[in-house]
Amino acid sequence: MSADRTTLLILGASGDLTSRLLLPGIATLLRAQPRRSLEIVGADLRDLGDDEWRARVATAMDAAGERGATAQHVVDTTRYVAGDATDPASLRALLESVECDRLVLYFALPPAVSRMVCEALAEVGAPEGTILAIEKPFGSSLEDARELNALVQRIVPEDQIFRIDHFLGLYTVLNLLGMRFANRILAPLWDRDSIEKVEILYDESVALEGRAGYYDKAGALRDMIQSHLLQVLALVAIEPPASIDARDLRDAIGQVLRAARVDDPVKDARRARYTAGAIGEREVPDYAGEEGVDPARRTETLAEVTVHVDNQRWAGVPFVLRSGKALGPIRKQAIVHFREPSFVPRGFGGRNSADRLVLDFRPDSFAIHLTTNGKGDPFTLEQSVLRGELGGGQLEPYGEVLASILDGDPRLAVRADAAEECWRIVEPVLEAWAAKDAPLAEYRAGSSGPRGWRTNG
Ligand SMILES: NC(=O)C1=CN([C@@H]2O[C@H](COP(=O)(O)OP(=O)(O)OC[C@H]3O[C@@H](n4cnc5c(N)ncnc54)[C@H](OP(=O)(O)O)[C@@H]3O)[C@@H](O)[C@H]2O)C=CC1
Ligand SMILES: O=C1O[C@H](COP(=O)(O)O)[C@@H](O)[C@H](O)[C@H]1O
Numbered sequence: 267m268s269a270d271r272t273t274l275l276i277l278g279a280s281g282d283l284t285s286r287l288l289l290p291g292i293a294t295l296l297r298a299q300p301r302r303s304l305e306i307v308g309a310d311l312r313d314l315g316d317d318e319w320r321a322r323v324a325t326a327m328d329a330a331g332e333r334g335a336t337a338q339h340v341v342d343t344t345r346y347v348a349g350d351a352t353d354p355a356s357l358r359a360l361l362e363s364v365e366c367d368r369l370v371l372y373f374a375l376p377p378a379v380s381r382m383v384c385e386a387l388a389e390v391g392a393p394e395g396t397i398l399a400i401e402k403p404f405g406s407s408l409e410d411a412r413e414l415n416a417l418v419q420r421i422v423p424e425d426q427i428f429r430i431d432h433f434l435g436l437y438t439v440l441n442l443l444g445m446r447f448a449n450r451i452l453a454p455l456w457d458r459d460s461i462e463k464v465e466i467l468y469d470e471s472v473a474l475e476g477r478a479g480y481y482d483k484a485g486a487l488r489d490m491i492q493s494h495l496l497q498v499l500a501l502v503a504i505e506p507p508a509s510i511d512a513r514d515l516r517d518a519i520g521q522v523l524r525a526a527r528v529d530d531p532v533k534d535a536r537r538a539r540y541t542a543g544a545i546g547e548r549e550v551p552d553y554a555g556e557e558g559v560d561p562a563r564r565t566e567t568l569a570e571v572t573v574h575v576d577n578q579r580w581a582g583v584p585f586v587l588r589s590g591k592a593l594g595p596i597r598k599q600a601i602v603h604f605r606e607p608s609f610v611p612r613g614f615g616g617r618n619s620a621d622r623l624v625l626d627f628r629p630d631s632f633a634i635h636l637t638t639n640g641k642g643d644p645f646t647l648e649q650s651v652l653r654g655e656l657g658g659g660q661l662e663p664y665g666e667v668l669a670s671i672l673d674g675d676p677r678l679a680v681r682a683d684a685a686e687e688c689w690r691i692v693e694p695v696l697e698a699w700a701a702k703d704a705p706l707a708e709y710r711a712g713s714s715g716p717r718g719w720r721t722n723g
Pocket of ligand 1: 350373477
């Protein structure tokens, strides 16, 4: 751990990400590792003011538990700067106002704005040693991601670029590595011979939450599937790496993403948008009528895409990726569906569903649904559920991600090639959906999705 004075300069500090996930994640890091030395500066277009900003930082620190000396130092020293970071003169002034040994410039901004800030930064120049931490989605298309990669690599060397995907900091997602590669039970079953299908689902109850500025131009496919769910797919599907150091892990991720594709963007993808409804007591307004939403964009709030991985291990196995907002049932899981056994001794009755491994992302746990003899009648099969609590880490995902940035360990960050591959995989679907008559189904907020969309699990 470095004792150098590090400043985290958050661009987009008044946005949803900063308050809801980034600051609370940092708070868990400072609670678990109080010897870190950190100062935080918030910057955004909106003039939030020092007091309001400090209150937000203090709330996040308090929510993580008792405020220790490091967290207190962060609250005492933090400040807020209003301004447009895409404007080179404002950006220069902002950078000059920061005194530290090491600067982490955190882009908590919509992708198009991040790109404009990078263009300004290329003009202004980044202080020596600056780390760029850039949120997903990285760029807005394959071409844009390529250009953005070239641009940021002109500003700082690749080892100072962290393309952020906080799902790589989720305990259960990291646990895929232990589960797959550190026991003899699952590894021999982990291929097309034993696995019929994999589902990776992230159905949320949160709705737009005032994020139209970002979300209405992104939609569920770009917001969740292009980044998070493809990273999870990569960890489910990678070949065993020799080590879990950054190079081996990211080589393996790059390899599997290069093999991934959507067969038929029309048949293998569907999308929908929520209408007014209620989730519990909460009334949710029609997405299309929300402030800042342009209904003509036909932005989807629920997307589902089937991806195939063309290699010996996975040929023919569908990976169904789905994520949506304002849904009633919350499902944040990866489900590995195993094939039927090749033969079951005659005389057994009752077998009616296949075995499966369910990994719950939040809270962290897993369950194996295994066919066994029935409770009352031993000759009637039924499923027993073996559950495991994973215990969770000490850190929230953003704490893990920030720790790895501060330690200069890119293991939890997305490498340049992987960021581009993820766009390559989803781009045929985006093109199909850009057609005027591409279907956009509807679902009531609080429901489980459009009528007629069946899900397993
Ligand atoms: N929210 C979340 O749950 C998560 C978000 N992310 C990623 O974080 C990024 C931001 O998302 P989110 O916080 O939700 O979006 P928000 O729209 O809530 O926040 C973005 C912020 O950036 C500000 N901004 C826009 N232009 C500029 C500029 N020129 N200079 C300085 N600030 C500017 C916006 O100000 P204004 O509102 O005035 O335009 C807004 O406060 C996205 O890339 C998203 O994918 C990643 C993980 C989780
Ligand atoms: O990146 C994003 O992630 C969140 C979901 O992550 P979680 O850690 O809050 O569960 C999602 O709500 C948001 O739309 C997206 O931008």
